[in-house]
Amino acid sequence: MQAPLPPRVVIELPAPCVERDAASELFVDALKQSTAPDAGWTMHVSVRRDRAMLRARGELADGNGAIVASRGFETRGESCAPLARAMGVWASLVLDQRDAETRAAAPKEAPKAAATPEPAPKEEPRPPAASTVPSETLTGPVWPHPQRSEEGPYPEEALFLRHAPSERTLELGVSTFLMNAGDSGALAGGSIFMIAELPGGVYVRPKLSYGRNFRPLQSVNEEGRSIGTARLDWCLRMPGFYLERRGLSVDVCGGAEGGFLNVSSSDTRPAHTMAYGAFGPGLGLRGEFANDFVAEVRVEGLMRIAEGLPIGGRAEMAITWRAR
Numbered sequence: 001m002q003a004p005l006p007p008r009v010v011i012e013l014p015a016p017c018v019e020r021d022a023a024s025e026l027f028v029d030a031l032k033q034s035t036a037p038d039a040g041w042t043m044h045v046s047v048r049r050d051r052a053m054l055r056a057r058g059e060l061a062d063g064n065g066a067i068v069a070s071r072g073f074e075t076r077g078e079s080c081a082p083l084a085r086a087m088g089v090w091a092s093l094v095l096d097q098r099d100a101e102t103r104a105a106a107p108k109e110a111p112k113a114a115a116t117p118e119p120a121p122k123e124e125p126r127p128p129a130a131s132t133v134p135s136e137t138l139t140g141p142v143w144p145h146p147q148r149s150e151e152g153p154y155p156e157e158a159l160f161l162r163h164a165p166s167e168r169t170l171e172l173g174v175s176t177f178l179m180n181a182g183d184s185g186a187l188a189g190g191s192i193f194m195i196a197e198l199p200g201g202v203y204v205r206p207k208l209s210y211g212r213n214f215r216p217l218q219s220v221n222e223e224g225r226s227i228g229t230a231r232l233d234w235c236l237r238m239p240g241f242y243l244e245r246r247g248l249s250v251d252v253c254g255g256a257e258g259g260f261l262n263v264s265s266s267d268t269r270p271a272h273t274m275a276y277g278a279f280g281p282g283l284g285l286r287g288e289f290a291n292d293f294v295a296e297v298r299v300e301g302l303m304r305i306a307e308g309l310p311i312g313g314r315a316e317m318a319i320t321w322r323a324r
Contacts, residue, residue: 006031007041007060007091015047016054017080023047026080030088037099038063043091047083051167051292051322052076056083060094069094161237161249162201168324171195171294175318177211179227181261181278181302181310187211187227195235195320205233205253224264231257233282251298253282277305278312292322 009028017023027045040063047056054077059070071090075082163169175191189211196204212226233255256279265271280301288294296319302312 005036005039006034007036007043007095009043009045011045012047015080016049016078017047018078019080023080026084027087030084031091034088034092034095035099036095037102040064041095043087045087047080050074054078054080054083056080056087058087058091060091068098160201161239163197165199168197169195169322170197170324171320171322173294173296173318173320175296175298175316177209177314177316179211179302179312179314181227181276181304181312181314185213185225187213187225189227191316191318193318201236203235203237203251205235205251205255207231207233207257209257209259223266226262227259227276228262229257229259229276231255235282235284249286251282251284251286251296253284253300255279255282255300257302278302279305284318286320294320294322296320 009024009031011024011027014020015023017026019026027043031043042061042065044059044061045056047054049055053074055072055074057070057072060068062068071087073083073086073090075086171194173193173195175193176189177191178186178188180186189209191207191209193205193207198204208230210226210228213224233253235251235253238250238252256277258275258277260273261276262273263271280303282298282300284296284298286294286296296317298316298318300314300316302314304310304312
């Protein structure tokens with residue numbers, strides 16, 4: 001008889017573990033102490049990152065490829081070692097119970113075979129007793145019920161990103177910008193902003209900005225100008241189909257802004273300040289480059305609410321920090 005072997009481990013790569021290529025070895029080593037009832041058993045492992053958490057799912061399949069049991073695990077940090085240890089303990093319990101059920105069914109069949117009288121020449125053979133064992137006995141949960149229904153689909157699977165109430169994000173950011181608002185000329189400056197996720201997958205983005213036409217942007221004899229604005233955008237976020245922190249996402253926004261435009265004195269007119277207002281769409285391309293930090297390139301269209309609705313625009317480069 002062939003000696004019992006541990007189940008073969010199949011892990012979906014790349015896994016977002018700090019161990020990188022050695023991540024698969026962690027799960028293989030964790031299952032070395034487990035023994036399958038027969039050959040062909042397989043443990044399928046998938047790992048994904050959810051902000052500060054690592055989440056893993058293990059699915060144990062028998063030699064025919066049927067899923068016998070599945071369970072999810074999670075841990076804080078970047079190492080997959082705790083997930084591998086927990087999955088090894090769980091797999092050992094599942095396999096021990098399956099082996100015990102197989103052994104318990106064998107003695108029940110033996111007495112029947114010994115007590116069966118000599119069959120008549122035309123007697124039909126009996127079906128194997130193992131076929132009467134309910135499938136629930138073989139595939140029932142060993143540890144708590146699998147968490148597939150509780151975990152639900154990953155947020156990144158939807159067209160627009162939407163988190164559960166306990167997982168909604170809050171981001172703080174700073175940016176630099178270059179803009180042209182109608183007849184105000186080229187202006188450069190900086191902004192501070194916040195991005196908060198609301199129910200329904202809507203992201204609200206309030207922002208405060210200040211800029212002016214510094215000497216390199218100013219024509220000869222042109223009036224000096226400075227601008228201060230407050231803007232509010234409403235956005236939808238389109239995630240990429242990738243493991244979190246390994247790709248890009250897009251913010252599609254629309255908003256309005258208001259503030260002041262200050263013009264310095266010139267030979268023809270004195271210094272004066274005028275009200276400023278504009279509205280228009282926005283589009284941001286985001287990429288995560290470190291834990292909880294995001295780099296963003298953003299463009300905004302500006303339809304100024306004055307002077308014949310002159311059209312302008314703004315280009316931004318921003319860095320945000322995920323506070324929650």
